Amino acid sequence: MVFEDVLEEYLYHCMARGYTQKTMINKRQECKNLKIYLKEKRGITELESITTFDLRAYFRIKQQAGLQPQSIVTMYKMIAAFFNWCEREGYLSENPISKVVTPKVPKKVLNGFTVEEVQGMIEAFSYKTYIEARNKAMIAMLADCGLRAMEIRSLTVENVKEKTLLIYGKGNKERIVFISPELKKILIKYDRMRKQYFKDKIIKEDCFFLTYLGTGLSHVSLYNVIKEAGKRAGVEDKRVSPHTFRHFYSVQSLLSGKLDLHSLSLLLGHSDITTTQRYLSSMNNEQLIDKATSSSPLMNMKGS
Structure with a gap:
């Protein structure tokens, strides 16, 4: 299946579930970034061709660019939500995101109001x-x-x-x-x-x-x-x-x-x-x- 077509279906699925405009903007942006990376850097346009190694390489580039662990984890969650949906819909027999490990996020204690x-x-x-x-x-x-x-x-x-x-x-x-x-x-x-x-x-x-x-x-x-x-x-x-x-x-x-x-x-x-x-x-x-x-x-x- 063409990766871009499945992405479009997934985004409409999210809209139907009532996600906020802000959430949809973030999802679209992250999906677009992944699509560009897979096509231009890995030569991938088919959903079934995406492997765990491709996704590991994608997040490695994010780390090398200096992004904070929390930002990478946020991106991971958005991409994982897509691949988990693909698995539930029967579009994938194996989930390539399942073996991708995210960086540890340092625990920050919020200094709350009195x-x-x-x-x-x-x-x-x-x-x-x-x-x-x-x-x-x-x-x-x-x-x-x-x-x-x-x-x-x-x-x-x-x-x-x-x-x-x-x-x-x-x-x-x-x-x-x-x-x-x-x-x-x-x-x-x-x-x-x-x-x-x-x-x-x-x-x-x-x-x-x-x-x-x-x-x-x-x-x-x-x-x-x-x-x-x-x-x-x-x-x-x-x-x-x-x-x-x-x-x-x-x-x-x-x-x-x-x-x-x-x-x-x-x-x-x-x-x-x-x-x-x-x-x-x-x-x-x-x-x-x-x-x-x-x-x-x-x-x-x-x-x-």
Whole structure:
């Protein structure tokens, strides 16, 4: 089978599964890079002609070019997803990617937000204008619900319920996230200002969080809001991003002792609990001591 034809079918398969535009751009780019390499450097245009040696050579070139291990692993996952699909579809009897070894990625411990920093970022915005109220509500929701950037940007008015959020995550997977009373208080004020601001304006997209023009927020716009929150709150030497808020939500949920790892995994929309377990390894010593103390059998025997 012609490699290019199978690639095209695979990409349409991914689109049908509801992958985000950003994910599709990355997949197309990596598939294109592999296609060019195989054709120009190895003289391969047929899917069945691709061997493990060809793929090892491809990743070796990436390493020699100075790419970081994490970048190579990310590329590997995208290419592996294609070949695994080919095997499932019966296009390949043997999977050439199965014996390709990826470089080890050094473990980096994320320096997460403190409770005081998150509180400061929420309080950095007021209710004086629609944009200020919107920013406050977004920061509060990120901290209290652990949403991905794509999830908070695509959240619709219809999916903000009385006590829950209906979220469509990676692969368009549906899940329910709960709204705490503290977050609800902020959302009520924001929604009131949102309705007032757009009373005589045209809303162009059905997003809960809108720009002043009535359109949904772009990826860059959301990041700019978060960066501004960190700047106003004086957060330094930390990555101020949606993922760090997601990390904060996860760690605080585990520290509280009110959520088990499986429940947290469902709320985060993780397909594999091992992804959620990584948040445990990012806890600092002080946080681990607090968790150990609260779960101490002897401490819990007091007053029993």
